[in-house]
Amino acid sequence: MEKAGFWIARQGGHIVMTNGERIITIPRHNPVNALTMGGIVRDAGLTVEEFRKLL
Numbered sequence: 001m002e003k004a005g006f007w008i009a010r011q012g013g014h015i016v017m018t019n020g021e022r023i024i025t026i027p028r029h030n031p032v033n034a035l036t037m038g039g040i041v042r043d044a045g046l047t048v049e050e051f052r053k054l055l
Contacts, residue, residue, distance in 0.1 A: 003054045
């Protein structure tokens with residue numbers, strides 16, 4: 001998500017990232033459920049295609 005302009009605000013059991021406007025929370029465990037990942041992408045204001053291009 002750093003490529004999308006987000007930076008780590010804090011860490012613990014989850015990573016909390018912000019871009020100054022939006023806040024997203026990412027679990028630290030692997031694998032992350034596909035539905036959870038879709039929600040993170042949506043909360044970041046990205047489309048799935050935009051997210052794929054960042055990978």
